[in-house]
Amino acid sequence: MSIEAASLSKDYEYGFHDIDVSVFKTEKGLTEEVVRAISAHKNEPLWMLEYRLKALQHFRDRPMPTWGADLSGIDFDNIYYYIKPVDEQKRSWDDVPDSIKQTFDRLGIPQAERKFLAGVSAQYDSEVVYHSIREDLAKQGVFFSDCDSGLREHEELFRSYFGTIIPSNDNKFAALNSAVWSGGSFVYVPKGVRVEIPLQAYFRINSDNMGQFERTLIIAEEGSYVHYIEGCTAPNYSSDSLHSAVVEIVAHPGAHVRYTTIQNWSNNVYNLVTKRAMVYAHARMEWIDGNLGSKVTMKYPSIYLMGEGAHGEVLSAAFAGTGQHQDAGAKAIHVAPHTTSNIVSRSISKGSGRTSYRGHIKVHPKAFDVHINVRCDALLLDTESRSDTYPYMDVENPDVTIGHEASVSKVGEEQLFYMTSRGLSEEEATALIVNGFFEPFVKELPMEYAVELNRLLTASMEGSVG
Amino acid sequence: MPRSEGLTVKNLRVTTAGKEILSGVDLSVPAGEVHALMGPNGSGKSTLAHTLMGHPAYTITSGSIHFAGQDITHLRADQRARLGIFLSFQYPVAVPGVTVVNFLRAAMRSQGKELPAREFMKALTAEMEKLKIDPAFRSRYLNDGFSGGEKKRCEILQMAMLKPRLAILDETDSGLDVDALRIVADGVSQLRNPDMGVLVITHYYRILEQLQPDYVHILHAGKIVASGEAELARTIEKSGYEPILGPEAASPEALPV
Numbered sequence: 001m002s003i004e005a006a007s008l009s010k011d012y013e014y015g016f017h018d019i020d021v022s023v024f025k026t027e028k029g030l031t032e033e034v035v036r037a038i039s040a041h042k043n044e045p046l047w048m049l050e051y052r053l054k055a056l057q058h059f060r061d062r063p064m065p066t067w068g069a070d071l072s073g074i075d076f077d078n079i080y081y082y083i084k085p086v087d088e089q090k091r092s093w094d095d096v097p098d099s100i101k102q103t104f105d106r107l108g109i110p111q112a113e114r115k116f117l118a119g120v121s122a123q124y125d126s127e128v129v130y131h132s133i134r135e136d137l138a139k140q141g142v143f144f145s146d147c148d149s150g151l152r153e154h155e156e157l158f159r160s161y162f163g164t165i166i167p168s169n170d171n172k173f174a175a176l177n178s179a180v181w182s183g184g185s186f187v188y189v190p191k192g193v194r195v196e197i198p199l200q201a202y203f204r205i206n207s208d209n210m211g212q213f214e215r216t217l218i219i220a221e222e223g224s225y226v227h228y229i230e231g232c233t234a235p236n237y238s239s240d241s242l243h244s245a246v247v248e249i250v251a252h253p254g255a256h257v258r259y260t261t262i263q264n265w266s267n268n269v270y271n272l273v274t275k276r277a278m279v280y281a282h283a284r285m286e287w288i289d290g291n292l293g294s295k296v297t298m299k300y301p302s303i304y305l306m307g308e309g310a311h312g313e314v315l316s317a318a319f320a321g322t323g324q325h326q327d328a329g330a331k332a333i334h335v336a337p338h339t340t341s342n343i344v345s346r347s348i349s350k351g352s353g354r355t356s357y358r359g360h361i362k363v364h365p366k367a368f369d370v371h372i373n374v375r376c377d378a379l380l381l382d383t384e385s386r387s388d389t390y391p392y393m394d395v396e397n398p399d400v401t402i403g404h405e406a407s408v409s410k411v412g413e414e415q416l417f418y419m420t421s422r423g424l425s426e427e428e429a430t431a432l433i434v435n436g437f438f439e440p441f442v443k444e445l446p447m448e449y450a451v452e453l454n455r456l457l458t459a460s461m462e463g464s465v466g
Numbered sequence: 467m468p469r470s471e472g473l474t475v476k477n478l479r480v481t482t483a484g485k486e487i488l489s490g491v492d493l494s495v496p497a498g499e500v501h502a503l504m505g506p507n508g509s510g511k512s513t514l515a516h517t518l519m520g521h522p523a524y525t526i527t528s529g530s531i532h533f534a535g536q537d538i539t540h541l542r543a544d545q546r547a548r549l550g551i552f553l554s555f556q557y558p559v560a561v562p563g564v565t566v567v568n569f570l571r572a573a574m575r576s577q578g579k580e581l582p583a584r585e586f587m588k589a590l591t592a593e594m595e596k597l598k599i600d601p602a603f604r605s606r607y608l609n610d611g612f613s614g615g616e617k618k619r620c621e622i623l624q625m626a627m628l629k630p631r632l633a634i635l636d637e638t639d640s641g642l643d644v645d646a647l648r649i650v651a652d653g654v655s656q657l658r659n660p661d662m663g664v665l666v667i668t669h670y671y672r673i674l675e676q677l678q679p680d681y682v683h684i685l686h687a688g689k690i691v692a693s694g695e696a697e698l699a700r701t702i703e704k705s706g707y708e709p710i711l712g713p714e715a716a717s718p719e720a721l722p723v
Contacts (some may be wrong), residue, residue, distance in 0.1 A: 422552075
């Protein structure tokens with residue numbers, strides 16, 4: 001797999017948008033009435049409405065965070081908080097309206113479905129419009145649905161986990177999501193069950209000024225395994241959109257959960273996401289997190305190592321082109337002894353693009369024999385681009401081994417001369433370097449996603465040299 | 467007319483960082499011949515090598531470079547490479563993340579020399595064997611963590627795969643022990659053919675003994691001050707540059723070791 005310089009394309013590939021087919025839309029702006037309307041429209045139980053309203057209060061009480069990227073461009077009053085594109089969830093592909101189907105066709109979703117034959121759920125604005133579950137998954141007792149159905153169909157189970165990993169008052173944007181959440185995925189894997197094929201969901205924002213607030217809850221029971229993949233695209237609109245998701249994961253003892261994201265929002269989206277996993281004894285959590293798109297991303301997948309022998313990994317890659325700021329990183333909170341974490345971050349900046357690595361390592365007083373490894377490497381493609389590292393460490397037990405390595409490198413004149421002296425053009429040489437730099441990340445992706453990532457990188461790299 | 471097929475440099479003047487390094491170099495390397503370029507440190511040998519390959523940091527202020535009947539004075543490095551010019555670097559640059567195999571395939575593709583995957587791997591394996599390079603290097607990142615000798619052998623490996631029409635070896639022999647030097651020299655000897663010119667830049671007679679140059683040129687203060695047959699290199703090996711350049715050139719660091 002390599003970036004073919006010849007196929008570089010100028011336009012944001014997913015920059016098409018369909019005729020608005022929404023059937024239900026709340027008013028612009030965030031009010032208690034909007035929250036009530038969302039909840040009523042979904043026929044939610046009272047506790048969820050109350051939860052939402054309380055979260056709305058937290059959201060209002062909280063100041064805008066100023067410690068990270070510039071969020072001053074967000075206008076909360078100029079956003080639609082809920083849009084439902086079709087009146088009910090479709091069970092079969094044939095029932096999906098043609099305009100939406102065309103969108104999916106262009107995103108390659110039917111192909112993905114054919115390839116994986118697993119559950120595919122696609123989020124179109126706020127609701128999941130197409131969703132299928134392979135029968136044997138259901139036979140194994142695996143639930144894979146949108147989050148609203150999860151609440152409807154498995155209320156007790158849902159309620160016992162929802163909001164327990166990321167409380168609604170965790171941060172301003174988690175509070176916002178908790179108030180207006182819609183869609184997202186609900187995954188439950190019973191004890192000892194291995195879901196061999198990745199579960200996939202596609203999200204995209206279609207309407208102008210649309211906020212998207214999906215909510216994902218994954219519960220992996222003891223000794224189970226699941227790999228969940230989301231990919232995100234949004235068409236180009238002139239005004240800015242907001243995406244603020246919350247992802248909660250519980251890995252019970254001995255479970256293994258991998259969560260893969262390829263984020264390619266168009267360059268006017270504020271992408272502010274809270275992701276957190278609770279990892280119990282001898283369980284393993286892996287966040288594989290790629291950020292290519294968006295105007296601003298703030299996302300720090302977190303791992304709480306709660307039980308002895310728990311292990312967490314965060315492997316992230318970020319690309320920031322002109323006008324983009326990828327403020328990404330990881331958090332590893334070691335609560336229990338004999339826990340290990342490994343954080344690897346790779347970022348590339350181009351033009352006026354800016355990448356930041358922001359990491360938080362915390363070791364509780366009772367967590368001894370802890371091993372932590374952090375490695376972040378940044379690559380700058382020109383003199384305008386910028387990269388910063390903000391590592392925070394908070395270690396309260398002396399029996400800890402921490403390795404921390406960081407590097408910033410530039411694609412240098414000598415490197416390019418060496419490569420061009422073998423016949424490669426500067427564009428081809430840069431593409432090879434970029435591909436190579438992301439290779440540790442790409443090799444963790446399923447083939448289809450690796451191909452897609454390289455294709456997206458190719459588009460992003462357009463005009464990066466000369 | 468074999469001379470027009472090779473390299474012809476006329477009255478080449480080159481500056482870098484505002485300083486003139488080459489002050490009117492004339493040189494011809496016809497296809498099929500091996501020429502050696504010697505000279506004290508700082509005489510401009512590496513500048514000439516980089517200028518012939520098209521390094522953007524070196525500015526040609528006058529004169530011309532012709533190759534294969536074309537004026538290449540103002541061509542970029544990749545354009546020169548596609549015409550068949552190859553530079554074996556004195557200090558090969560590491561490219562982390564790009565494996566030897568991927569780099570070679572990309573380079574061959576860019577020069578229109580792409581081979582089907584199986585043929586490519588076969589050729590690569592054979593060349594690596596000749597150069598005594600461990601097969602594991604195929605998937606190592608290019609020059610990343612290579613020892614000095616490994617880097618030089620990897621340069622010759624690239625040369626063997628790319629089959630240039632002009633090979634410039636910039637101190638490929640320096641820093642090599644006797645065995646490594648023989649492997650590299652054998653590698654170059656095997657690649658010699660009537661269609662390829664070779665310009666060997668060196669401080670040492672050792673490699674010339676094995677490569678048997680047709681001509682030897684001495685570069686001093688940015689000019690070719692002497693040219694002759696292989697005999698000239700032997701004189702320098704024995705008596706240093708003093709008999710040719712005069713006493714002011716015979717400072718200790720200017721002497722071949």
